[in-house]
Amino acid sequence: MEKIALGAHPYLYPLPTVIVGTRTEDKPNFITVSFVGIVQQHSPPMISVTLHNNHHTSKGIRDTKAFSINIPNTRLLAKTDYVGMTSGLTVDKSEVFEFFEGHITGCPIIRETPLNLECRLIKEIELGGESVLFIGEIVESYSARKYLKRGIPYVPKLRPILFSINTNSYYRVGRKLGKAWHEGLRIKEKVRKLS
Amino acid sequence: MEKIALGAHPYLYPLPTVIVGTRTEDKPNFITVSFVGIVQQHSPPMISVTLHNNHHTSKGIRDTKAFSINIPNTRLLAKTDYVGMTSGLTVDKSEVFEFFEGHITGCPIIRETPLNLECRLIKEIELGGESVLFIGEIVESYSARKYLKRGIPYVPKLRPILFSINTNSYYRVGRKLGKAWHEGLRIKEKVRKLS
Numbered sequence: 001m002e003k004i005a006l007g008a009h010p011y012l013y014p015l016p017t018v019i020v021g022t023r024t025e026d027k028p029n030f031i032t033v034s035f036v037g038i039v040q041q042h043s044p045p046m047i048s049v050t051l052h053n054n055h056h057t058s059k060g061i062r063d064t065k066a067f068s069i070n071i072p073n074t075r076l077l078a079k080t081d082y083v084g085m086t087s088g089l090t091v092d093k094s095e096v097f098e099f100f101e102g103h104i105t106g107c108p109i110i111r112e113t114p115l116n117l118e119c120r121l122i123k124e125i126e127l128g129g130e131s132v133l134f135i136g137e138i139v140e141s142y143s144a145r146k147y148l149k150r151g152i153p154y155v156p157k158l159r160p161i162l163f164s165i166n167t168n169s170y171y172r173v174g175r176k177l178g179k180a181w182h183e184g185l186r187i188k189e190k191v192r193k194l195s
Numbered sequence: 196m197e198k199i200a201l202g203a204h205p206y207l208y209p210l211p212t213v214i215v216g217t218r219t220e221d222k223p224n225f226i227t228v229s230f231v232g233i234v235q236q237h238s239p240p241m242i243s244v245t246l247h248n249n250h251h252t253s254k255g256i257r258d259t260k261a262f263s264i265n266i267p268n269t270r271l272l273a274k275t276d277y278v279g280m281t282s283g284l285t286v287d288k289s290e291v292f293e294f295f296e297g298h299i300t301g302c303p304i305i306r307e308t309p310l311n312l313e314c315r316l317i318k319e320i321e322l323g324g325e326s327v328l329f330i331g332e333i334v335e336s337y338s339a340r341k342y343l344k345r346g347i348p349y350v351p352k353l354r355p356i357l358f359s360i361n362t363n364s365y366y367r368v369g370r371k372l373g374k375a376w377h378e379g380l381r382i383k384e385k386v387r388k389l390s
Contacts, residue, residue: 001306003295006336010233010240011310011348012211013266013355014368037232038205038360039245043324045205048243050234071208077372082379091386100198111196115206125320127330129238135322141201153206155359155366160208162357162368164350165233168376171350173209173357174369177272181363184277191286 014162014171019083020049021068021099021108024060028094028108031057032084034163035131036069045138047119053132056088061121061134069117069136070097070110073159074172079112080161081170102140109142114158116142209357209366214278215244216263216294216303219255223289223303226252227279229358230326231264240333242314248327251283256316256329264312264331265292265305268354269367274307275356276365297335304337309353311337 015034022029035050047069051058061067072080083093099108102118109116119136127133147157155173162171177183210229217224230245242264246253256262267275278288294303297313304311314331322328342352350368357366372378 001339001341003306003311003337003339005297006338006346006348008240008333009336010236010242010333011312011336011338012213012231012233012242012264013310013348013350013353014211014357015233016207016209018207035233035236036207037243037245038207038210038230039243039328040322040324040326041205041230045203046322047205047207048232048234048328050232069207074372078378078382080379081373081375081377082382085376085379085383096382102200111198115208116198117206123320125318125330127235127241129235131235133234133243133330135320135328138203138205141204141206142198143201143206144196144198146196149362151201152361153201153208154362155208155364158208161372162209163375166347167344167349169350169374170372170378172369172372174367177269177356177365177367178276179364180276180358181280182276183273183365184275184280187273187277187291188281 010165014164017161017163019070019072019080020057021070021110022057022060023064023106023108024056024088028099029056029060029088030083030093030096032080039135046135047117047138048133048135050131050133053130058132064106065121066104066107067119067136068107068109070113071115071160072113074161076112114143114147115153205360209359212356212358214265214267214275215252216265216305217252217255218259218301219251219283223294224251224255224283225278225288225291227275234330241330242312242333243328243330245326245328248325253327259301260316261299261302262314262331263302263304265308266310266355267308269356271307309338309342310348
């Protein structure tokens, strides 16, 4: 297989699609992002999200030290795309979604999305360019019974939205491929016998 | 819809599945992770990856200031799972994959995976627990012609692997749902008419 150098690009496929909620100048605001990831599993769990330094949402996160990460499903595709294409600076997005409050007063959490993470700002990291990386402690997660299996969010019921960078396309999650810490057992056994 | 609080969990669904490559004590080593994300789009593009502080790979990244992010496809599921279930401390994983070198001498980049990002360590951030967040500048990306469409990696050809945390399952990417900055246009138009 002939490898080709494509240049310095952020080609990670696919990315999640989430809606960040915060309160900016005392008004709830929502924005869609894909530059989001878990950065610590526990003690405590933490998530990171990258935003433009001067985004309306960045101001809200700095002022309130809180934000929500809301995971939309395929039914919410149009609304999800909409809040990603408009800025809270020029458009009032406070009525696009119904929202509720959790532990942190004032932090809007979206009711319609099947899953939510309520986060407290822990760190803000400048990356040198126009981006800023916010790291939040996940203080609570919310869902509804119909999206769970044995108490844990279940992907085929959540039906989250994937994002493909540079081709700017959304995808569904497909079929289950296998179990982690299981599919590799055959190789592990083979290696053990050889050594 | 009745929301339930599920506790403080890192419930982001789904996550990507990638293999981090580095050279530790002068031997190539590979480990599978899902705590990975783009943290800056350009000028320069950057990626973050979380590892255990004392992982064999963490030592390699600190020593060499470099790592590769290799995006496996569904055909590589067993090998991908295998390098995630064993530690380079006790098992030699240097021969699981064929690899090549890019711009950074010594940094192993996997030949079999359809897509690769070659990264130079920029920052290491302690998160307070057992995890450490490495931020790398993406200095080059590599693929092969058969995985591209108009010169950009194309998800249906890449066939990447998704990971579902806590249920510990792997999933495929499914069908295309729509275009970003397009699906929300109808709502944008409606809002404009109302205002």
